[in-house]
Amino acid sequence: MSLDPHTGESPHNGLFVNGLCKSYGPVQVLADASFEVRPGEVVALLGENGAGKSTVSNIIAGSTRPDAGTIIWRGKPYSPANPAAAIEAGVGMIHQELKLLPDLSVAENVYVGRLPMRGGRIDRATMNAKASAQLKRLGLDVSPERKVRTLRVAAQQQVEIAKALTLNAELLILDEPTAALGGEETELLFKQIRKLKAEGMSFVYISHRLDEIAQIADRVVVMRDGRIVARHERADIPVRTVVEQMVGRSVERMFPKLSAPGTETVLEVENLSSPERSFNNVSFSVKSGEILGIAGLIGAGRTELVRAIAGADPISSGAVRVAGQPVHLSGPAAAIRAGVVLVPEDRKEQGVVLEQTIGENLAIGNFDHVAPKGWVFPKAVQRFAEAGISRLGVKGRPNQAVSKLSGGNQQKVIIAKWVSRPPKVFILDEPTRGIDVGARAAIYDVIADLARSGMAVVVVSSDLEEVLGLSHRVLVLSRGRQRGILDRDEASNIAVMELATS
Amino acid sequence: MAVSNETSELKAGTGAAQGASGAKLSALFAGTMGPLIGLALLCLALALTTDTFLTVRNILNVLDQVTVLGIMAIGMTLVILIGGIDLSVGSVLALASMVMGYVAYPDYLNLGVPVGIAAALIVAGACGLVSGLLVTVAKLPPFIATLAMMSVARGLANMITDGSQIVGFPDWFTNLSIVRHFGFLSVTVGLMIVLAIVFAIFLNYRATGRSLYAIGGSAEVARLSGIPVKSLTNWVYAICGLLAGLAGIVLAARLDSVQPSSGVGYELDTIAAVVIGGASLSGGIGSIGGTAIGVLIIGVLRNGLNLLGVSPFIQQVVIGVVIALAVATDTWRRRRQ
Numbered sequence: 001m002s003l004d005p006h007t008g009e010s011p012h013n014g015l016f017v018n019g020l021c022k023s024y025g026p027v028q029v030l031a032d033a034s035f036e037v038r039p040g041e042v043v044a045l046l047g048e049n050g051a052g053k054s055t056v057s058n059i060i061a062g063s064t065r066p067d068a069g070t071i072i073w074r075g076k077p078y079s080p081a082n083p084a085a086a087i088e089a090g091v092g093m094i095h096q097e098l099k100l101l102p103d104l105s106v107a108e109n110v111y112v113g114r115l116p117m118r119g120g121r122i123d124r125a126t127m128n129a130k131a132s133a134q135l136k137r138l139g140l141d142v143s144p145e146r147k148v149r150t151l152r153v154a155a156q157q158q159v160e161i162a163k164a165l166t167l168n169a170e171l172l173i174l175d176e177p178t179a180a181l182g183g184e185e186t187e188l189l190f191k192q193i194r195k196l197k198a199e200g201m202s203f204v205y206i207s208h209r210l211d212e213i214a215q216i217a218d219r220v221v222v223m224r225d226g227r228i229v230a231r232h233e234r235a236d237i238p239v240r241t242v243v244e245q246m247v248g249r250s251v252e253r254m255f256p257k258l259s260a261p262g263t264e265t266v267l268e269v270e271n272l273s274s275p276e277r278s279f280n281n282v283s284f285s286v287k288s289g290e291i292l293g294i295a296g297l298i299g300a301g302r303t304e305l306v307r308a309i310a311g312a313d314p315i316s317s318g319a320v321r322v323a324g325q326p327v328h329l330s331g332p333a334a335a336i337r338a339g340v341v342l343v344p345e346d347r348k349e350q351g352v353v354l355e356q357t358i359g360e361n362l363a364i365g366n367f368d369h370v371a372p373k374g375w376v377f378p379k380a381v382q383r384f385a386e387a388g389i390s391r392l393g394v395k396g397r398p399n400q401a402v403s404k405l406s407g408g409n410q411q412k413v414i415i416a417k418w419v420s421r422p423p424k425v426f427i428l429d430e431p432t433r434g435i436d437v438g439a440r441a442a443i444y445d446v447i448a449d450l451a452r453s454g455m456a457v458v459v460v461s462s463d464l465e466e467v468l469g470l471s472h473r474v475l476v477l478s479r480g481r482q483r484g485i486l487d488r489d490e491a492s493n494i495a496v497m498e499l500a501t502s
Numbered sequence: 503m504a505v506s507n508e509t510s511e512l513k514a515g516t517g518a519a520q521g522a523s524g525a526k527l528s529a530l531f532a533g534t535m536g537p538l539i540g541l542a543l544l545c546l547a548l549a550l551t552t553d554t555f556l557t558v559r560n561i562l563n564v565l566d567q568v569t570v571l572g573i574m575a576i577g578m579t580l581v582i583l584i585g586g587i588d589l590s591v592g593s594v595l596a597l598a599s600m601v602m603g604y605v606a607y608p609d610y611l612n613l614g615v616p617v618g619i620a621a622a623l624i625v626a627g628a629c630g631l632v633s634g635l636l637v638t639v640a641k642l643p644p645f646i647a648t649l650a651m652m653s654v655a656r657g658l659a660n661m662i663t664d665g666s667q668i669v670g671f672p673d674w675f676t677n678l679s680i681v682r683h684f685g686f687l688s689v690t691v692g693l694m695i696v697l698a699i700v701f702a703i704f705l706n707y708r709a710t711g712r713s714l715y716a717i718g719g720s721a722e723v724a725r726l727s728g729i730p731v732k733s734l735t736n737w738v739y740a741i742c743g744l745l746a747g748l749a750g751i752v753l754a755a756r757l758d759s760v761q762p763s764s765g766v767g768y769e770l771d772t773i774a775a776v777v778i779g780g781a782s783l784s785g786g787i788g789s790i791g792g793t794a795i796g797v798l799i800i801g802v803l804r805n806g807l808n809l810l811g812v813s814p815f816i817q818q819v820v821i822g823v824v825i826a827l828a829v830a831t832d833t834w835r836r837r838r839q
Contacts, residue, residue, distance in 0.1 A: 312726055333728035342726060350726055353719030355786060364716045365727030367709035374709045417727070 013074050014038040014202055015060070015171055020069035022055050022226075030055045031226045033069070037171065042193060042203040044213045044235065047223035048246055048436035050406075053206050055226075057173045060204070061093035062086030073171070092164035093173040098156050100148050107131035107144035110163045134162040138192050152299075154185035161192065172196075173204040178212060179434070182298035182462070183497070190216050210239045210437075211465070224248050247438040254441055255469035256448040258488075261290035264323075266456035267340075267425045269309060272318030278304040279480045281318070286425070286456035291447065293471030294460045295496050301480040302460045303345050306427045309458075310342035311335030322424050336365065339424030343414050343431060345460075351414040352402045359385035359398035362417050369420065388416035392446060408432075408439030415446055426450050427458040432466060444470055464493055476500050534780045534792035536831055540824075541799050548806040555809055558686070565691045566679065568801035570595075570756070572694045572794070573749040574768060575775045576701050577630075577742030579793045582776050583705070584717045584738055585785025586637065586644035591746040592768035593655035594629045596761075598622040598747030600659045603668035603760035610668075615675050623747050629655055630743020634736035648739075652769070659762040667761035671754065679755040690752045697745070702790035714738065718785030774821070775800050778828040799824065 015037040022030040030052045037043045045053045058064035060071065062080030071078045073089060080086035083093075100109050107124075108115070110131045116123040131144040140158050148156055157177060164172055174193075178186045193203060193216060205217055213220060217235040221228055222245045230245045243254075267286040273279065279301035286292045294302045307313045309320055311332045320327045320340075327338040335341075344350035352361050359381045363370050370376060370384045385398035392412040396405050402413060411431060418426065428447060432440040447470060451457045461467045467474055474491040476483045476499035483499035548555040574591050581588045599622065604610045606618030629651055636647035678689040705711040716724040717731055725731045749768075754760045779796030781788025803824060807817045 310726075331728075331730075332726050333730060336728040344726055349720065350722050353716055353723050353786065356715065356719050360712070360715070363712060364724060364729065367712070371709040371712075376707050376709050376712050 012038050014041070016072040017056070017060070018070045018072070020056060020059055020066045020071070022059065022064065022066050029226050030059075030066070033223070033226070033228050035221045035228060035231065037202045037204060039170075039202055040197050040200045041218045042197060042205050042216055044205045044207065044217035044220045045223065046207070046210070046213065046220060046242060046246060048438055050225075050436075051223040051246070052226040053223055054175070056223075057093060057175060057204065057206065060086070060171075061091060061173055063093075087167050087169070090168055090170040091173070092167060092169035092171070094157065094160045094164065094175065094177060096176040096179055098153075098160055100156055100159060102149035103147060105145050105147055106135070106142060106151070106159050109148050109159055110134065110144075110166055130166065131162065134165050135159075137165065138162055139188070152185075153180045154182075154188070157181070157189070158192070165196075170200070171202045171204070173206070175206045177205070178207065178209060180298070183501070184297065186212070209463070210242055213242070222246055243437050247436075254444070254465075256445050258291065258448060258470075258472060259289065259452050261451070261472055262288040262454065264288045266323055267309075267458070268319075268321040268324075270319045270321070272305070272308065272320065273316050274301070274304055274308055274480075275314060275316040276304075277480060279308075279477065282477070282482045283318075284475055284482070284485060286458060288454045288456055289451050290472045291451045291457040291459060291470055293467035293474040293491075294458065294477060295464060295467045295474050296477035296500050298462065299479075300477040300500065302477055303429055305477065306342065306429055306458060306460055307344075309335070309425075310340055310427055312342065312344075336421075336423075339421070341418040341421070341423040341426055343411070343418070343426075343428040345429040345433070347407065347410055347414065347434070352410055354403040355401060357385075357399050357401055358389065358394065358396050358405075358413055361402050361413055362388050362398075365417055366420070384420070388413075388420060391419065392416040393442065406439065407435045408443060411435060411443060412446065415450075419450070422453070423455060425458070426455045427460075429460045430462065431459060432461070432463065440466075464496060467491075468493070468496070478502055534789065534795055536835060537779055537792060537795040537799065537828060540778075540828065541795050541802065544799060544802055544806070548802065548809070552806070552809045555806060560805065560809075562682065562686055562691075564798070564801045564805045565694075566688065566756075567805065568797050569679070569690045569694045570749045570753045571768070571771055571775060571800065572797045573697060573752060574746050574772045575779075575793045575797050576697055576790060577745035578772045578776050579779075579781060579788055579790055580701070580705075580714060580738045581644075581742045582718075582773070582781050582783060583714050583785060583788050584735060585721065586735070586738070587648065587773065587783070588630075588633065588739065588742050588746075589645065589648040589769045590629065590633060590651035590655055591742065591749075591772055592765035593652045593659065594626050594743050594746040595750035595753065595765035595768060596763065597629065597655040597659040597662075597750075598626040599750035599754045599760040599764060600662045600668070600762050601625045602751055602754060604662050606671070607668050610663075615672060619751055622751055623744055626747020626750065627740050627744040630746070631736060631740040633743065634739030637739065638732040638735050656762075663762065665762055667759055669759040671758055676755050676758045679752065690755060693748075693752070698790055698794055705790060710734065715786055718782075718787070720786075771800065774825050778825060780832060796828075799828075 018034050020030055020033040033052065033056055047053045055064060059066050062083045062085050073091065078089060080089060101112065107128045111127050116126045128144040135142060135144065138158050138161060140155065142151065142155060148159060177189060181189065207213065214236045220232040220235050220237065222230040222242060224246060264287060265285050266288045270283050272282045282305055284292065296302050304313060308315045311329045311334055315329060320329060322338050322340060327340065328334055348354060362385045363376065363381045366384065367376065370380045382398050389396065389398065392415055394409050394412045394416060396409055402410055431447065432443050435443065447457060447459060459467065459470055468491055472488055474486045474496060476496055478500050483502050486495055554560055578588060578591065602618035602622035605613050605621045606615045633648050633651045636642045637644050680688065682688050705714065713724065713729045713734060716729060717734060721731050753764060775796035776788065776793050777783065778799055779792030781792060800821065803821060804817060807820060
């Protein structure tokens with residue numbers, strides 16, 4: 001027990017969470033959650049989406065009130081009524097979606113709501129100097145006068161951390177901080193966390209990337225269905241163990257067995273370049289039944305490359321052939337007609353119309369099937385949707401709004417939209433981003449099935465495990481250039497990273 | 503074997519069709535339950551407080567009075583569905599009616615009313631197309647593109663006769679809005695009803711119509727799904743312009759005159775009708791059924807307040823309050839779901 005039952009005094013000056021409960025209507029999202037965070041410690045909070053991680057974090061950060069339970073912070077009872085009260089007490093949270101004002105400067109963002117004043121005017125000199133000092137503390141070399149919009153995501157995140165530091169935060173909750181970061185940027189973030197930790201700061205670290213946990217966390221707390229199911233005193237536990245605790249069952253195999261590719265070349269890409277030079281002279285081919293993984297750091301040009309092949313963005317030179325026929329890449333419609341389909345990177349912005357039903361989402365892009373002579377009949381859409389739903393195993397009904405589905409099911413809806421055509425080339429960009437570990441395996445099975453049915457499959461992913469586990473061959477991009485194509489048996493973490501960072 | 507299969511399918515089909523007819527009707531008015539209840543309450547209140555509201559004659563009057571608004575609102579529904587807005591419809595209405603007068607009237611080109619109507623529709627459609635191209639090619643926000651067109655069209659309307667009106671058209675033309683065929687239906691009201699039905703079918707059952715909902719929901723999703731977003735956007739603005747022109751011709755028939763200052767502020771009435779009918783200004787949500795209810799709410803409200811002898815100034819206040827109430831209840835209802 002972390003609290004002394006007789007005196008109620010805490011053995012250290014950190015955070016004690018005791019029996020937190022929270023329900024929304026009949027749904028209990030948090031049941032009797034207890035854990036502690038010692039000063040100068042990083043505690044990783046793991047769990048699938050909906051496991052209760054966000055609810056716990058939001059309670060600690062003051063944006064949600066618990067139904068029951070107590071928190072002790074720095075030896076005193078702590079129940080923040082709102083985020084301002086939490087900040088006042090030295091608790092900050094960096095959300096996954098950064099909450100910055102893109103058109104204000106770095107310094108203004110750091111000091112927004114408490115701009116230093118002198119004589120009724122903003123004291124810009126003081127503000128910039130103070131902000132600059134905090135940025136230096138993080139090892140960040142950007143001008144405090146630069147507009148946040150012009151910074152990369154990683155730098156924007158550090159502006160948020162700098163802001164928390166100026167607020168004298170002693171406990172920082174990081175919600176999926178590396179979701180949008182590349183390898184080097186993640187390393188920098190970890191370096192900063194270690195430095196701040198040494199200064200006595202505590203962290204609650206939420207992540208889906210299990211490989212990071214061993215690197216950065218001191219202890220691990222695993223949640224499932226609103227409960228804490230495991231506490232580990234060390235972070236170097238096998239990924240398999242954590243995953244099994246997270247999903248509550250044994251994970252026999254994360255990646256499906258791949259069947260051997262065919263002999264017929266389906267997709268040929270020759271010397272493809274983009275007008276913005278985000279990729280240059282890329283050439284590769286994919287056979288029927290083959291899965292080609294595309295790996296690289298953020299900004300290597302992977303998304304730009306596959307978008308261009310799918311007709312979504314223009315190219316400046318090069319050629320794409322499908323089954324030997326040149327494709328005129330005038331737009332997505334032309335690519336789809338040629339048999340090239342894309343499951344885009346950003347599911348919610350580019351993949352599905354959230355407020356529409358599954359049926360309507362499936363009908364978009366398939367009017368040539370569901371609408372003979374242009375007439376759309378609800379029954380035909382319904383039948384088409386039912387077929388797609390059962391083929392992909394989507395948990396939903398045709399007339400259900402897509403916004404009500406989990407990320408994994410939304411992704412299946414997007415795949416279902418294309419699968420019946422059937423396409424010749426199936427491109428998936430970050431197919432499991434933001435999807436639960438348990439649901440990922442289902443997506444992997446779907447991808448392996450696509451290949452088995454004879455399509456040429458291209459998978460882009462920032463998750464190296466995923467690329468390696470899922471691909472027959474791996475193409476590595478770095479700064480827009482093709483650094484090599486590795487066969488499955490020669491593609492290892494190290495081999496890929498060497499090429500990706502070259 | 504094959505025959506029996508077909509017949510059983512046929513039976514299943516008719517059964518489902520019967521079951522679906524109720525569903526179809528509800529689909530037509532999907533998301534418009536609130537406005538529909540509002541309209542019913544309004545009618546009930548007016549029926550109780552006046553002896554004249556619930557007479558055939560008055561109901562037909564209301565329909566006559568809303569034809570111009572109703573025809574424009576159909577085009578505006580399409581534009582708002584794809585996440586756009588068209589502020590130019592009032593000016594395009596004026597321009598189209600002036601073109602018609604100029605082409606048809608004996609003192610000017612004297613080419614006859616039919617040629618005048620054709621010219622007016624071409625000009626109005628062209629105005630809409632230009633707005634569309636400003637949005638899709640010049641990448642202007644729809645608000646700005648159509649604000650520009652609003653000014654240009656108004657100016658052109660004034661230039662045609664140097665600001666003066668044209669009065670007096672052939673009887674057959676003005677009769678289009680006066681003579682009630684079968685005892686109740688003028689040609690202009692019939693035109694509005696036919697257009698509403700045609701566009702309701704288009705939006706519900708044509709692939710292109712469904713595509714508009716997709717564009718409004720997310721233009722990028724629609725584009726990546728192979729929907730020709732730009733060309734459909736151009737078409738939608740062109741049709742909105744065309745319908746505004748048609749409304750101008752209907753107005754000319756009703757007034758037996760055309761004037762370059764007509765239609766000022768109509769764009770806002772039109773947008774109000776569409777929004778009261780449950781459409782979302784951010785696109786993807788709305789229907790012709792809803793818009794029809796929105797148009798009728800505005801029409802009935804004006805008519806009823808006139809019958810009650812309420813001053814036109816207070817009418818404006820009341821209509822403003824109704825817009826706020828309608829959208830507020832809608833927002834509240836959506837949030838609760």
